[in-house]
Amino acid sequence: MAHILEISPDFTIEDIHRIREYNYEATKHMTVEEKLHYYNTPRTDAEEQIEQLREKEMRIW
Secondary structure, three states: OOOOOOOOOOOOHHHHHHHHHHHHHHHOOOOHHHHHHHHHOOOHHHHHHHHHHHHHHHHHO
8 A cells, every 4th residue: 555644643633533444445355365475464564653653651750
């Protein structure tokens, strides 16, 4: 996927809507098998984004 999902440090309802829209757009033309693979494959990019947000927050303090 070319688009990177940006999540705010406060993690608001809007972020949840963005995540749902992102997942919908990513999977809307997939077969059931492709969706199962997409959802069951571990994603390290989300973990990296969470770590970056934590590091930013720690720098503020």
